[in-house]
Amino acid sequence: AKKTSHNDIKLLDGSAGNIVLQTGVNTGDTMALKFESAQAKDLGIGTPLALTSLAKSTTALSRGDLLINGVHVDASIAQDDTLSYASNSGSAIAKAAAVNKVSNLTGVVATVGKTMVYGSTQATTAAVVSGTISINNVATSTIAFGSSESTDLARQKTVDAINAISAQTGVKALDGGDAAHGVILVAEDGRNITVSHSTASISNLTGVRNDATTTSATSYVGTYSLTSVDGSDINLSSRVGGTIANADFYTGTYKANVAQFVSGTRAASIAAPTALAGNDLVINGVTVGAAIGTDDTATFATTTSVTKASSAIATAAAINRVKDLTGVTAKANANILVGTGFTTGVSTTTISATSMLLNGVTISANVTADTTRADLVNLINLKTGQTGVVASDNGDGLTLVAADGRTISLGVDNGGAAGSTAVAAIGMATINGSTALATSSATTGGAMAFISTVSLESDKVFEIASGSAGNTNFGTLGFIQGTYGGSSDMLNVEHLDVSTQSGAMVAISAIDSAINQVSMQQSRAGAYQNRLDAVVNNLTESNQNMSASRSRILDTDYAQETTNLAKSQIISQAATAMLAQANQAGQSVLALLK
Incomplete structure (x- = not known):
């Protein structure tokens, strides 16, 4: 791939980019060529589209909690996760490992994603306070918050303090952008993130989320995705007495090679429900408008606890109004x-x-x-x-x-x-x-x-984020910030791992995909060749016609042609003179008759 070139342009290593050839005499007579890389590092499965977990439960899987295509997934164990500080057996790493242990029977492979903890709403303080944040049992340096200090500065201090210990924690902090979004924590390797504050006085100043009491630790789990190796649907269920929620999935049959996410179950309540507002949800950078009650003609609205606008039907309709912009469609799931x-x-x-x-x-x-x-x-x-x-x-x-x-x-x-x-x-x-x-x-x-859940589907990996209102309603509605539909990293031929059974299965899929990619590139190159042949044939024919015309012009006998032209002109003039004489003769006869 690195040695194949034409006119010093390497065609198969991906460096050629877009090549434009002039195929005619006019400005628009061009032909665009593009050659993808055929190197081992660029051939493989590509971005796998998959069903992504909810990232809610840190409870370990028990046998019977999750059945994939009718096959029991065994309990997730702490030994499979050597990265997390707490709740190792309930991490995405451990659960994905449990799934992959039976992938030869299910035809489904699990891939660990990121762990992302969205921020909390910040407040300001009238007094000078200080404290530390503990991430995965590693405390930051003391963070001091000044009297009436801006939330922007408070977030920056928090981000800097957390990132200073990221080498020890495996967690990086990101500025959420405003007080409503706080500070976002990310663990790229999917380990659990355990958070606590040293004092209650700083818990609402840092913008770091902690769902437990202010000084107690809370662990947050990452996502993992399920991908069908052979393209078959993925059926998820639970044995009687099992709890599929521990796997962070719902019972159902899911399409293969489709990026999918199912919102979290909303808490049942007799209080007035939360409905999707116009600043709660962002999908692929596009803000979703408010849910409208008239979109739901099925739900019975009670005087307190049920409104049509808060239903899954209305929420899905709001998301679908911008599907042409987001590339994501939504549907209300059966309420069970x-x-x-x-x-x-x-x-x-x-x-x-x-x-x-x-x-x-x-x-x-x-x-x-x-x-x-x-x-x-x-x-x-x-x-x-x-x-x-x-x-x-x-x-x-x-x-x-x-x-x-x-x-x-x-x-x-x-x-x-x-x-x-x-x-x-x-x-x-x-x-x-x-x-x-x-x-x-x-x-x-x-x-x-x-209230039922909402399923989101796309033919590409998609991102969900909270809107300008922050994370409160966003979380209440069952949405979780993150990237869904699988890993954004390519599983390429260069880095295949066949040391495990599940790895070997994935390797076969990657090699099959690489063969298909090379075949498609070969077909594309053949199409380019056919088009170029047609262009060359047209240009050759035009050149031949021009050459023949030129030859006829060069071979012309100008003396003979000049004589013929003079002869033609004399004959024409003689004919004109004869007609004039004939007309004059008639007038002479009339004159004699007078």
């Missing part, structure tokens, strides 16, 4: 509530006719000791046409599904029984593994809202 802890009624405990409310529709049930989950499923499904929700028996409670992604509002009153008895009696003592359904809420004002 998995209830557990079903117990039958006590004696003749009755849930009254007004006690259970599903999407604004009252469902009446007389729950007794003989009531089964199947009975409740039938009652709920009788109202599916009104609620948009289908119920099923999951073995421990009820599963409610709104396939169109509408928000589900659910309330239940205690109906004369203890509140815990009432929610257990309808198979909803616990929802999605953690949420406890509120009792005394069977009214449109008190029903608990469950």
Whole structure:
């Protein structure tokens, strides 16, 4: 590749760039040629498009939490992550390693991405305060914040202090740009980032996020991406009793070779929900406008906890309004509530006719000791046409599904029984593994809202960031700042690693891709050659025609042609004279007749 050249232009090492050839006499008669690099370092899989994890859970995987294409992924272990300071077994590094241990069975390879911790909103102080920040158990030098000091200066001090210890922590700090975005922490190798402040007085001045109490440490996990080796879809599931959230994914079937991200699950609430505003979300540098309630014709709006504008349907519609600019499309995912802890009624405990409310529709049930989950499923499904929700028996409670992604509002009153008895009696003592359904809420004002998630897809790697409003609503809506869809680094032939089974599988894919790339370059070169041949043929024909014309001009006998011209002129003049005489003869005859 480095030795192939023409007219001192190297054609196959990528240095030629765009070559423009003049193919005609006019200004626009040109032909552009471009030759890609055929070096081993530039041939391979390229930027792999993949499903990227949520980067939320530092809980280690247990066997059964994650099944990929029906294959169990074993527990993630701390020994696979020698970089993180804390929660090693729950890091993206450890989880990706667990996935790759069964990649020969699943056909799916995991790649570790970055760990990114977005900043927190800064405040100012009226007094001089100082303290340190601990990153991965390494403390910065003391940072002093002056009285009424600008947030810009405070961020700069914080960034400088953290970057001074980056060689020890593996973490770099970036200035978020303003007080709303604070200071961003990044670990390029995907290790966990553990953060704490030395004193409460500086916790809201640094712009560094810490979700725990101000002086306690919080660990943040990175992302990892799943890529299908053979181009097949990726099916993710969890065994009964497993928690797929520990893997930072959701149950579902995902397309191969598509950059994908699914927003985080929003907390269920009976309070007024947060809706996407026009300054909350930025995708690929484009600000997404506010969600509009009229885009959602399915969700039932309660008086308090549910609005149409806050639904996943409205959020997806807002993102799709700028899809031509971002290259990213969105869809509302099916809203799935998995209830557990079903117990039958006590004696003749009755849930009254007004006690259970599903999407604004009252469902009446007389729950007794003989009531089964199947009975409740039938009652709920009788109202599916009104609620948009289908119920099923999951073995421990009820599963409610709104396939169109509408928000589900659910309330239940205690109906004369203890509140815990009432929610257990309808198979909803616990929802999605953690949420406890509120009792005394069977009214449109008190029903608990469950908002679905949003999937983003693109044919290229894409970036998500918070807007000018900062990270508060951005995080509440389930978005996480970062790059999604896979690694931005190319897996090239030069750096293949076949020391592991998963590495060998990836190597085969990289070599196949390299062969295809060379074949495409060969085809492109052939097309260039055909076009050049056509241009040369046209120019050759034009040259031949011009040469023939020139020869005819040069071979002309000017003496003979001049004689012929004179002869022609004499004949023409004689004919004119004869006509003139004929006209004159007629006039003479008329004169004699007079």
